[in-house]
Amino acid sequence: MNLVSQCLNILMMLFRKLGILTIITIYLLVLAGGIVRSTGSGMGCPDWPKCFGMLIPPTDVSQLPHNYQEIYAEKLHGEVEFNVTKTWIEYANRLLGAFTGIVVFATFLASIFYYFKKDRVIVYLSFLGVILIGANGVLGKYVVDSFLKPGVVTLHMLLAVLVVFVLLYAIARAWSEVISIETISRKSTLNMILVLTLVLSTSQVLLGTQVREAIDRVVANPLFGYDRNTWIEQMGLPFFIHRSYSLLILGLHVYLIWLLKKNIQREGLTYKFMVALLAIVIIEIISGIIMAYFGVPAFIQPIHLTLAILSLGIQFIVYLLINAERVFKASKS
Incomplete structure (x- = not known):
């Protein structure tokens, strides 16, 4: 096997493994979203993409401005009470969402290098996965801005299902070779x-x-x-x-x-x-x-x-x- 063939084989296996990792992270993200919902942590971070205006959220109310309740009163309909557990549950959910986006994008890049000439459907599906995961991230911001508006939350979840279907098809096409x-x-x-x-x-x-x-x-x-x-x-x-x-x-x-x-x-x-x-x-x-x-x-x-x-x-x-x-x-x- 020459060097080119070895590199192509590595790229093929990279895409397949990244694809499986992508599906796993998406399901973990669904689980995390369920935990956020069941614990009532959806507004644990009242702003987006920061959390209480910080890249890393506070661990104690003393780290917040004394008037933080006034700052976020309108956004949270006056229901502002810092809860460190809920804040960090929501923050962990966001971190997992960001990691999922990175993995999905890496999967798309791997698909370009190996499948662009071999099976472009896989490349197109992988790119669509990137678009959908990005759209769901934007929708996640709107979920926060709309104070967990019911219809928006449902759409947020359904879009995650669509991402799963699209990427499952792409990954299944890749694995169908063997x-x-x-x-x-x-x-x-x-x-x-x-x-x-x-x-x-x-x-x-x-x-x-x-x-x-x-x-x-x-x-x-x-x-x-x-x-x-x-x-x-x-x-x-x-x-x-x-x-x-x-x-x-x-x-x-x-x-x-x-x-x-x-x-x-x-x-x-x-x-x-x-x-x-x-x-x-x-x-x-x-x-x-x-x-x-x-x-x-x-x-x-x-x-x-x-x-x-x-x-x-x-x-x-x-x-x-x-x-x-x-x-x-x-x-x-």
Whole structure:
């Protein structure tokens, strides 16, 4: 192997590994965002990109100007009270967001050097990932400026899901060079059920954001906000739809497993992903049950959210694997 071939091989492996790191950091960012949301730390830093006007936030209220409550009163609707824990949770979330942006950009650069001539779709997708992650960062600023406006928070999360889909496709195309295409029968039926599952699962995530917004309204109510055991009964219709809908999602996944078991080899990669997906959906439902019957524990909420986004990502991977012969045609040539 000559020097040029060795360098190209290094760049190829660099892109693949950076791609995996990118997906991991994005999911960690989703988890961090869930922690921010569940702990009420979204306004822990009332300004952006600095935090209380500082590059590194304070660790004690004595480090802030004596009139800091007046400075940020309008932005925070008068609810200004420095909380070091919430401030540093939000600050850590921002640092992770910045790191994710760097990794996504590095992935794009690696794609240029190896895939620009070989498979430009990977380069275009990687660049789109950079644009989307940047847009989500800007949207994160608006989340702060809008005082956690509900619709904006939901859009912020959905944009993160779109980033996952775009980069998963790019990374899957790169790895398809070394993954054998499985023989799968009844693809049309599997695709129909899988697309339906993706659409309904995404709808379930949206319903979950409505439940989260309902929780925010309950927390803001002085009659119920301090008693977690009363939150569920105050949430109304969005929660009950979300809870019942989960049984439909579970049923679809069980049916998908049954179809895959009949139409693909059980030792194949697609089947393994599908089994992992079913396990995640079951754990996801269990976490929802814990929230419903144990006063919505704060530590469960980010886990519940991350599992939901993780399940969407795996559903998308299964779709790509089922249709590998078509969607990865260019990368195989």
